[in-house]
Amino acid sequence: MTQHKTRHHYIRDVLKIVKQRNHSEPVFIQAVNEVLETLGNVVEEHPEIEEQNLLERLCEPERQLIFRVAWKDDSGHVRVNRGFRTEFSSVLGPYKGGLRFHPNVNMGVIKFLGFEQIFKNSLTGLSIGGAKGGADFDPEGKSEDEVMRFCQAFMNELFRHIGPKKDVPAGDMGVGAREIGYLFGQYKKLTNQYEMGVLTGKGVGWGGSLARKEATGYGVVYYANEMLKARGESLKGKRCIVSGAGNVALYTIQKLQQLGANVVACSDITGTVVQKNGIDWEKLRMVSEDERKHVNYFAEITPDSEFCLGGKVWEVPCDYAFPCATQNELDDTDAADLVANGCKMVCEGANMPCTSEALDVFREADVLIGPAKAANAGGVAVSALEMQQNAGLERWSFEEVDDQLQTIMKSIFETCVHCANKYSTKEDYIAGANIGGFLRVAQAMLSFGIV
Structure with missing residues (x-):
């Protein structure tokens, strides 16, 4: 994988404007920079992007x-x-x-x-x-x-x-x-x-969708599985670590275990819990969902677990890592620890959980990266399916929703592959996700005129 370099003058100009307008919002500037720096070849191929100033318009909320x-x-x-x-x-x-x-x-x-x-x-x-x-x-x-x-x-x-x-x-x-x-x-x-479609994530008994609770975590694993299949590899038997113990992390762990992976550690604000033979998922679900408690309590009631107060999950040796907690939770030091401990893939379950410096470390070590824009999209995909069910006064089975989720995640991966191969380098799924998402939006913006 190669590090992206911003060379196109239009992209540099827009980034300068964004930084000036939003100087007190570093995390927003980081997100904009991460997307725009991958679009150089797209802007070269489509001069109408600059002519209609799509990038500056896109970076300013409606x-x-x-x-x-x-x-x-x-x-x-x-x-x-x-x-x-x-x-x-x-x-x-x-x-x-x-x-x-x-x-x-x-x-x-x-x-x-x-x-x-x-x-x-x-x-x-x-x-x-x-x-x-x-x-x-x-x-x-x-x-x-x-x-x-x-x-x-x-x-x-x-x-x-x-x-x-x-x-x-x-x-x-x-x-x-x-x-x-x-x-x-x-x-x-x-x-x-009674407008059921005004909010998603509702209770199943009053307009919510089955599999919505599981969707983001399951989608992360489905995307990771597609990346591994493209390399002729699989999750089966691999040691995995997951940051977080909330909804996304919880159902990432469940699906990893269902596909044969051994999830040996997870974490939250209290520290990291390790179970070498695999996290007891049902007990973790009870602690997190039912009792709304932290992993330190999970460790107290799980005799074969080890708890490190304030410890980072990235220090635990693994094959694959799944950051599922929050933005910028994984920095370059954490990335170096993961690489040193043999990690070969990082698949992002949270929004932008890796700092720019961490991504550079992963690229240098040829660690496979599943970007959040793609891997994390399962939740909103099933939210849209919930909207469809609400509009048609329907209720689909768990299996129907899950089948559609798998189809959507596979399609997202194929889009990332296509755009990475065309505009960047093979397996650069960060660029593939940014470009694939941008092109569809750009086409619509051009169609609608300057509004």
């Missing part, structure tokens, strides 16, 4: 919303948080992207996530645009009533801007089925309409 969220905690104190929604691009369909509730949420984070979502959604081949939203609210340690009151207060403003044909939020970090339920209930009350 709409950015910031709003106050005032709510009352259990002690009767009024709390104030900040809510966000960035409706980035609607050229392929209604805005689509999750809501993240976490203390580190700010406009720069939301813009980075929304920008990534444009290309991820494009790669699915489905009719969905790119968006992201959330709040700097921390659900950790809050009571059920406090979470409910916050979600209701958040929806009191957001409801004005969303709809099945306008903007369809979903869950993300800190927003699961519980939060989606409270948000949907308030939306229904405010609008006096």
